[in-house]
Amino acid sequence: MKQKVKTLIIGSGPAGYTAAIYAGRSSLEPVLYCGLQPGGQLTTTTVIENFPGFPQGIDANQLMTDMREQAKRFGADVRDGSIEKADLSKRPFCLVDERGNELETETVIIATGASAKYLGLDDEKKYAGMGVSACATCDGFFYRKRTVAVVGGGDTACEEAMYLSGLAKKVYMIVRKPYLRAAEIMRKRVEEKENIEILYNTNTLGLFGNDGVEGAHLVRFKGEPNEEKYDIAIDGFFLAIGHKPNTELFKGQLDLDEQGFILTRGNSTSTNIEGVFAAGDVADPVYRQGVVAAGSGAKAAIEADRFLQEKGLK
Ligand SMILES: Cc1cc2nc3c(=O)[nH]c(=O)nc-3n(C[C@H](O)[C@H](O)[C@H](O)COP(=O)(O)OP(=O)(O)OC[C@H]3O[C@@H](n4cnc5c(N)ncnc54)[C@H](O)[C@@H]3O)c2cc1C
Structure with missing residues (x-):
């Protein structure tokens, strides 16, 4: 199958789902791939006590299920499965999922996270x-x-x-x-x-x-x-012996730091390729927190929306 989309989001942690909520509400009709760990890293813990809005804390899996439902409510097409190939050499970018489906997309939000060593x-x-x-x-x-x-x-x-x-x-x-x-x-x-x-x-x-x-x-x-x-x-x-960002797919295409984290420009989520944005832990060797990832997911979706408007693609 070949499909054209405006915004493809890779990853279903707080960054990916928040990007999907914002992109959905901006009528970008985002497609989101969950990857091997639907809900991201937080699904490996129990209660989250520092995510604002939950004075008694919240079950981490419940939080991620709620984010998923919120993204779907605004029209995000949330899919199980992973992105296995990415050609970012020209726009529309071409990405392929594990079943061989090709996605032609004008913007990509990478929210593939990082794993502790x-x-x-x-x-x-x-x-x-x-x-x-x-x-x-x-x-x-x-x-x-x-x-x-x-x-x-x-x-x-x-x-x-x-x-x-x-x-x-x-x-x-x-x-x-x-x-x-x-x-x-x-x-x-x-x-x-x-x-x-x-x-x-x-x-x-x-x-x-x-x-x-x-x-x-x-x-x-x-x-x-x-x-x-x-x-x-x-x-x-x-x-505290380091983290491994999930950026194998993008090596040689995106600018990465020496540990493999995606380098973004200034205070934005833009990468060295116009139309490709990175949010959450995959571009954050410093803070690595759910709420920070969610915030950067929101930024990425806002920036993707502005990019599409500027290019007359929306
Ligand atoms: C045990 C533990 C406890 C934590 N406790 C807290 C806490 O109390 N408070 C807090 O704020 N933070 C906590 N964190 C940190 C928090 O989990 C992360 O900062 C946050 O999850 C990062 O979100 P993210 O969206 O960037 O990426 P992640 O949550 O890492 O999600 C990455 C997503 O990308 C997907 N993915 C990867 N590759 C592909 C691919 N090729 N195709 C499609 N999808 C792909 C994965 O399946 C996953 O869904 C904890 C982390 C751990 C490990």
């Missing part, structure tokens, strides 16, 4: 949502006055450790190398913070605990003659 330990899965987290801003609140560990030695790990140090009683940083890879200023801040203890040359072997994380098995100087195994008692284990 994990160490690959079985215990990370075992304790998912029970003490293991990849988002200090999301989950730090649950560890007030408790003890947590942050894994990683880069800028993000330092930022997460600093954030958690304002909430938790004690923060360990588990750092593989004998130094922090972070910028000088971040390094200093972390080193000088009295409730942060940096464990250099240290790897995590596993986690333990009955009804949640109660501690981590660590090894210092792994594989060296002075190798030493030891345990620490913690309530939370925070991964």
